[in-house]
Amino acid sequence: MVNHRSPKPELQVRFLPLLPEFHRRDNAPSVLNRRLQFVMANVFSAFAKIPVFFREVKGEMVKVTWPTRQDLISATWIVLIVTAILTAYIGALDFVLSKAVAIILK
Numbered sequence: 001m002v003n004h005r006s007p008k009p010e011l012q013v014r015f016l017p018l019l020p021e022f023h024r025r026d027n028a029p030s031v032l033n034r035r036l037q038f039v040m041a042n043v044f045s046a047f048a049k050i051p052v053f054f055r056e057v058k059g060e061m062v063k064v065t066w067p068t069r070q071d072l073i074s075a076t077w078i079v080l081i082v083t084a085i086l087t088a089y090i091g092a093l094d095f096v097l098s099k100a101v102a103i104i105l106k
Helices: 025-063 069-105
Strands: none
Touching: none
16 A cells, blocks of 8 residues: 655645555555554544533532522623623714715715
8 A cells, every 4th residue: 555645745744545555466456454443443433432521511510609590680781781782872972973974975
């Protein structure tokens, strides 16, 4: 099997060709077998990581400090008030600038 080198040798990356190259007829099954083992190992290792991921998520969720109800209500009011103030400011600025542009373009 031929290994191909990266166009950037400083990265030192090698990759296998997409299709195996058969130089001798008796070599064909072993090349296909190795390729299949490589692919299947990667597929199974990816699926084996899924339960590990969910166990780690569960462990991290236990560590989370959740806000109290009063903290949540206070933060919500702050967001609503700041949003209303910014909306009024941007609306007023838009009105003033549109009137100024209209006067200039007359």
